[in-house]
Amino acid sequence: MAGSAVTESLDRLIHERIRLGIVSALAAEDGMSFADLKQVLKTSDGNLSVHARKLEEAGYIRVLKGFEDRKPKTEYRLTAKGRRALEAYLEQMEAILSEARDALERS
Amino acid sequence: MTIPTHEDREQAKETLAYIRRTMESASSFTAVSGWGLVGVGAVGLAAAWIASRGGDPANLRVWVPAAVVSVAIAVVSNISKAKRTDVPIWSGAIRRLVWVMAPALAAGAMMTVVLARDGAGYLLPGMWLALYGAGVAAGGEFSIRGIRWMGVSFLVLGAAALLRPDLGLAIMAAGFGGLHILVGLDIVWRHGG
Numbered sequence: 001m002a003g004s005a006v007t008e009s010l011d012r013l014i015h016e017r018i019r020l021g022i023v024s025a026l027a028a029e030d031g032m033s034f035a036d037l038k039q040v041l042k043t044s045d046g047n048l049s050v051h052a053r054k055l056e057e058a059g060y061i062r063v064l065k066g067f068e069d070r071k072p073k074t075e076y077r078l079t080a081k082g083r084r085a086l087e088a089y090l091e092q093m094e095a096i097l098s099e100a101r102d103a104l105e106r107s
Numbered sequence: 108m109t110i111p112t113h114e115d116r117e118q119a120k121e122t123l124a125y126i127r128r129t130m131e132s133a134s135s136f137t138a139v140s141g142w143g144l145v146g147v148g149a150v151g152l153a154a155a156w157i158a159s160r161g162g163d164p165a166n167l168r169v170w171v172p173a174a175v176v177s178v179a180i181a182v183v184s185n186i187s188k189a190k191r192t193d194v195p196i197w198s199g200a201i202r203r204l205v206w207v208m209a210p211a212l213a214a215g216a217m218m219t220v221v222l223a224r225d226g227a228g229y230l231l232p233g234m235w236l237a238l239y240g241a242g243v244a245a246g247g248e249f250s251i252r253g254i255r256w257m258g259v260s261f262l263v264l265g266a267a268a269l270l271r272p273d274l275g276l277a278i279m280a281a282g283f284g285g286l287h288i289l290v291g292l293d294i295v296w297r298h299g300g
Binding site for chain 2: 017020021027028032036096100
């Protein structure tokens with residue numbers, strides 16, 4: 001989605017589709033397993049883990065590793081920083097739409 | 108802010124729709140009520156017990172009311188869970204689950220009429236289990252993995268009951284009773300309620 005000056009100003013970290021999906025899903029359902037997230041986002045293991053790691057490194061999500069029925073289980077949670085980032089991103093999207101609406105009314 | 112281009116506006120709309128879809132999908136992902144399934148399982152066990160006393164494993168006077176009560180329990184429990192977790196009642200997973208299951212359940216109703224009319228009632232337990240399993244396995248695509256595995260297990264139980272109609276009632280008790288209760292408790296444990 002590279003291109004105009006407007007999109008250049010967005011938070012690149014969650015602008016990417018899978019990462020935006022991870023953050024959005026976790027904002028709605030606190031604490032999702034790797035398998036559940038993979039199903040919601042309809043993506044591959046590799047893709048999900050790469051993008052989840054980037055979000056974890058940025059402090060947007062927290063990864064909890066444990067065991068369930070003796071099988072390793074990875075659970076993801078959204079941090080306060082991640083929630084703020086999503087809120088800011090949503091505001092930017094809404095601002096784009098309202099700016100566009102204003103421009104339309106002026107013309 | 109720089110004036111957004113037409114492309115920016117379209118992308119923003121599409122992105123907001125994506126966020127909304129993803130949030131809806133995630134939050135209704137666990138919308139299936141575990142306690143509801145436990146209730147449905149209890150009805151299944153009770154129906155199997157009543158049918159065993161009457162000597163007709165597939166007695167429609169037992170199983171049709173049991174099915175009606177089970178649907179009522181499923182509806183009420185899912186609505187109350189959706190309200191409690193602040194998820195729209197008729198959206199996301201539940202809506203898709205119902206639409207995907209409906210054809211298999213409708214086929215089951217048609218087959219019930221024909222098999223009962225033609226004196227092939229001994230095939231009913233296997234057919235009910237298999238078609239219910241087909242519907243649940245397909246619907247499980249939109250919910251937690253436990254639901255899909257429950258559907259596949261029902262299919263296997265259906266095959267067993269079709270091969271061994273003499274064990275039909277015991278297999279129905281295991282499926283409509285035991286399996287519902289086990290999966291229901293698993294959902295209660297993992298996804299809260």
